[in-house]
Amino acid sequence: MSAPLLLLVYAVAAAAVAPLLSRGTWSDRSPRVGILVWQTLSATIIAGIVFAGVALAVPAMPFTSNLADFLRACVMTLQEQYSTPGGAIVTTAGALTAAAVAARTGFCLLAELLSAHRARRQQLQSLALLARRDSSGQFLVVEHADAAAYCLPGRRNEIVFTSAALGALDKDQQAAVLAHEMAHLRGRHHLILAAANAIHRAFPRVPAFRIARTELMRLVEMDADDRAAHSSSRLTVATAVVRLAEANPAPSAALGAGGASALARVRRLASPTVPLGVLRTALAVTAAAAMLVLPLTVAAAPAVSSAYAQTCPTGFPASA
Amino acid sequence: MHRLGQLESAIMERMWSYQGAAAVRDILEDIQRDREIAYMTVKTVMDTLNRKGLLVREQDGRAFRYRPTKTREQYAAAHMGEVLAGGSDRTATLLHFLEQIPADEVAQLRVVLDQAAQIKAQTQASE
Numbered sequence: 001m002s003a004p005l006l007l008l009v010y011a012v013a014a015a016a017v018a019p020l021l022s023r024g025t026w027s028d029r030s031p032r033v034g035i036l037v038w039q040t041l042s043a044t045i046i047a048g049i050v051f052a053g054v055a056l057a058v059p060a061m062p063f064t065s066n067l068a069d070f071l072r073a074c075v076m077t078l079q080e081q082y083s084t085p086g087g088a089i090v091t092t093a094g095a096l097t098a099a100a101v102a103a104r105t106g107f108c109l110l111a112e113l114l115s116a117h118r119a120r121r122q123q124l125q126s127l128a129l130l131a132r133r134d135s136s137g138q139f140l141v142v143e144h145a146d147a148a149a150y151c152l153p154g155r156r157n158e159i160v161f162t163s164a165a166l167g168a169l170d171k172d173q174q175a176a177v178l179a180h181e182m183a184h185l186r187g188r189h190h191l192i193l194a195a196a197n198a199i200h201r202a203f204p205r206v207p208a209f210r211i212a213r214t215e216l217m218r219l220v221e222m223d224a225d226d227r228a229a230h231s232s233s234r235l236t237v238a239t240a241v242v243r244l245a246e247a248n249p250a251p252s253a254a255l256g257a258g259g260a261s262a263l264a265r266v267r268r269l270a271s272p273t274v275p276l277g278v279l280r281t282a283l284a285v286t287a288a289a290a291m292l293v294l295p296l297t298v299a300a301a302p303a304v305s306s307a308y309a310q311t312c313p314t315g316f317p318a319s320a
Numbered sequence: 321m322h323r324l325g326q327l328e329s330a331i332m333e334r335m336w337s338y339q340g341a342a343a344v345r346d347i348l349e350d351i352q353r354d355r356e357i358a359y360m361t362v363k364t365v366m367d368t369l370n371r372k373g374l375l376v377r378e379q380d381g382r383a384f385r386y387r388p389t390k391t392r393e394q395y396a397a398a399h400m401g402e403v404l405a406g407g408s409d410r411t412a413t414l415l416h417f418l419e420q421i422p423a424d425e426v427a428q429l430r431v432v433l434d435q436a437a438q439i440k441a442q443t444q445a446s447e
Contacts, residue, residue: 112412113412115413116412116413119413119414120413120414122402123399123402123403123413123414125325125372126395126399127399128325128326128328128329129328129329129332129333129374129395130392130395130396130399142396142399142400143396144396144400146400146404148400148403148404148416148417149416149417149418150403150414150415150416150417151414151415152413152414153414153415160403162400177417180417181415181417184415189415190412190413190415191412193412193415194412197412220415235436235437235440238433238436239433239437240417241417241418241429242426242429242430242433244417244418245418245421245426245429246426246429246430248420249420249421249422249423249426250420250421250422250423261419262418262419262421262425262429263425263428263429263432266429266432266433267432269436270432270433270435270436271436
């Protein structure tokens with residue numbers, strides 16, 4: 001009983017850490033470390049709950065290389081657990097929780113990926129009719145009065161500029177935007193965001209997932225900014241952000257959600273970078289690794305320890 | 321763009337430049353000025369475009385006459401509307417360089433950038 005409880009407490013604690021983690025600017029300093037931490041935090045919360053359910057449903061059974069022994073042990077321990085009404089309820093509740101959480105997460109992820117895929121196919125179809133390829137061959141251009149630059153990830157990675165966006169930027173700034181979008185495509189940022197969206201949609205009431213999604217949306221932009229700044233300069237990327245914002249202000253305050261994030265990006269690009277030190281980076285990566293391994297370890301620990309201790313369930317035939 | 325996409329695009333381009341309806345043969349003759357192409361190929365693609373809702377067709381004697389459902393401008397506007405409507409729900413579909421920002425916040429961005437540019441100019445001048 002202690003493993004499920006421990007896992008549940010762990011998952012709740014991990015969820016409670018999210019608001020604290022979102023404070024400060026540590027992740028802005030090293031966006032890629034931030035992305036890793038937020039992804040593993042979301043994963044570990046879900047894994048904690050799922051494994052807590054599994055640990056409730058599946059009592060600790062000894063590992064043995066003999067399959068017949070193992071199956072017999074399974075049947076006996078399960079029989080034992082179901083023999084009391086309380087045990088049966090706990091087992092069923094555990095199994096249902098694990099299955100429901102895992103299924104809901106998987107379903108939402110699939111739905112998210114499918115709808116994005118469909119929307120992208122639609123987009124590509126329209127682009128085939130509307131866009132022309134730039135002479136460099138690197139991006140598509142759509143004649144339009146609104147300034148916009150974006151990438152369409154997928155099997156055919158495409159980067160699209162509107163004619164107004166090209167008009168608002170000089171060559172260096174265009175190259176910076178192009179490098180930013182290429183960084184999105186290379187980093188598979190759309191998958192990071194699809195997962196964050198899906199988890200948030202699956203459990204909309206969990207603040208940790210809402211925070212993780214907001215953080216990840218900001219961090220992938222900052223990561224792409226950093227990579228774009230490698231090939232041009234930080235000030236060029238910042239200028240491109242401001243130029244595009246000026247070329248195409250949102251018609252109403254309600255529509256423009258990107259203000260805070262853009263301001264953070266420009267501030268960050270405008271001042272010299274101070275990436276996280278080696279120590280803090282190592283700490284963050286270790287924490288992320290621990291978050292990946294911990295739920296599984298706790299869930300598996302009773303079974304492993306019972307295998308070592310050779311404490312078999314009652315009535316386990318010694319001769320077999 | 322793959323070949324079918326190219327042909328669709330070539331046909332829509334011509335349909336948009338036509339005033340009013342056009343038959344498959346009109347489009348065919350137009351394209352044949354540039355390259356060799358079979359009647360059935362053009363017809364098939366135009367029927368596909370009809371199925372996709374880009375062209376409507378009406379019976380005209382023994383053949384069909386086609387016309388675009390939207391002008392090029394309307395079609396582009398609808399497409400860009402989709403793109404710009406984005407918001408946070410669409411982040412997995414396409415990643416914008418920048419979300420749209422209200423004018424007063426844009427002014428804030430400009431202030432931060434100008435300060436940074438000024439500082440850089442000063443440090444370069446002092447060096």
